[in-house]
Amino acid sequence: MTSATHTATTDLVEDVRDHYAAAARTVLDGNGACCAPDEADRFGALLYDADAADVPEAARLASLGCGNPLAVAELRPGERVLDLGSGGGLDVLLSAQRVGSSGFAYGLDMTDEMLELARRNAAEAGATNVAFLKGRIEAIPLPDAAVDVIISNCVINLSVDKPAVLAEMARVLRPGGRVGISDVVAADELTPAQRAERGSYVGCVAGALSFSEYEQGLVAAGFNEISVAPIRAAAEGMYSANVRAVRGPGGRIVSPPRDQAALPVLASPAGAPIESAGCCGGDGCC
Numbered sequence: 001m002t003s004a005t006h007t008a009t010t011d012l013v014e015d016v017r018d019h020y021a022a023a024a025r026t027v028l029d030g031n032g033a034c035c036a037p038d039e040a041d042r043f044g045a046l047l048y049d050a051d052a053a054d055v056p057e058a059a060r061l062a063s064l065g066c067g068n069p070l071a072v073a074e075l076r077p078g079e080r081v082l083d084l085g086s087g088g089g090l091d092v093l094l095s096a097q098r099v100g101s102s103g104f105a106y107g108l109d110m111t112d113e114m115l116e117l118a119r120r121n122a123a124e125a126g127a128t129n130v131a132f133l134k135g136r137i138e139a140i141p142l143p144d145a146a147v148d149v150i151i152s153n154c155v156i157n158l159s160v161d162k163p164a165v166l167a168e169m170a171r172v173l174r175p176g177g178r179v180g181i182s183d184v185v186a187a188d189e190l191t192p193a194q195r196a197e198r199g200s201y202v203g204c205v206a207g208a209l210s211f212s213e214y215e216q217g218l219v220a221a222g223f224n225e226i227s228v229a230p231i232r233a234a235a236e237g238m239y240s241a242n243v244r245a246v247r248g249p250g251g252r253i254v255s256p257p258r259d260q261a262a263l264p265v266l267a268s269p270a271g272a273p274i275e276s277a278g279c280c281g282g283d284g285c286c
């Protein structure tokens, strides 16, 4: 890596951290939600079922996801779960309820303000089977084979080193463990420049992998039974998607046909580029 590339990468990480620190601060200071309600609707807050009613309001207000990874992962009692980029902790608290007292849910985030908010929410919820860890998803601070399931909600697109994230996921999952992720994904034909035309990096658009890049990245990292399936369109060629995979050899890709025409399109008014497909990035939020 040249020093110019290194500087640009470091700047991007700091931009992401600053952006989500401000989002968390809004909720910590009691100034409302991270996102305006219409933004939340656009990308996935409505995909939660009634379970979300059982967690602190601040956890719901801080939700910045683009889907419902719990539904993707189909958690079971007794499982150990890790949420990559756990934000205000909503998915960790819901996971903790699903896996019960014999299970455990970890959240991992690099932003101090998000960790503060998540820990406050966990205390308010009285959750005892959770822990929030500080760190980067490119270097997960857990031992090998530490968890049964990895979930994540609109975070991997923000990483500046996605192969490292996928390799770390494989390392910390037990063999046979599974992945259930919601993320923003681009149509295969979109170049990186075209993805950037459709929205910002901190808003979870410009950094999105394409469907094929996601699938091939998971193959290379040692996953099997890989599926990357769009669930809704957020802009032309940009989708919220469910990502599933099982830790183990084989590299079999089982993604469904991508029937893009059948997806509901949730674009910004007048077809303008969206700032944010999954997480808040526009002027109207944070």
Ligand SMILES: C[S@@+](CC[C@H](N)C(=O)[O-])C[C@H]1O[C@@H](n2cnc3c(N)ncnc32)[C@H](O)[C@@H]1O
Pocket (backbone or CB within 6 Å): 016, 017, 020, 021, 062, 063, 064, 065, 066, 084, 085, 086, 087, 088, 089, 090, 091, 108, 109, 110, 111, 114, 135, 136, 137, 138, 152, 153, 154, 155, 158, 159, 160, 204, 278, 279, 280
């Ligand atoms: C779009 S928000 C999503 C938060 C949460 N998953 C949700 O659904 O509300 C992205 C979160 O990921 C964290 N994040 C982004 N890049 C990260 C990285 N490389 N390592 C660790 N955390 C990261 C941010 O601090 C932020 O809390």
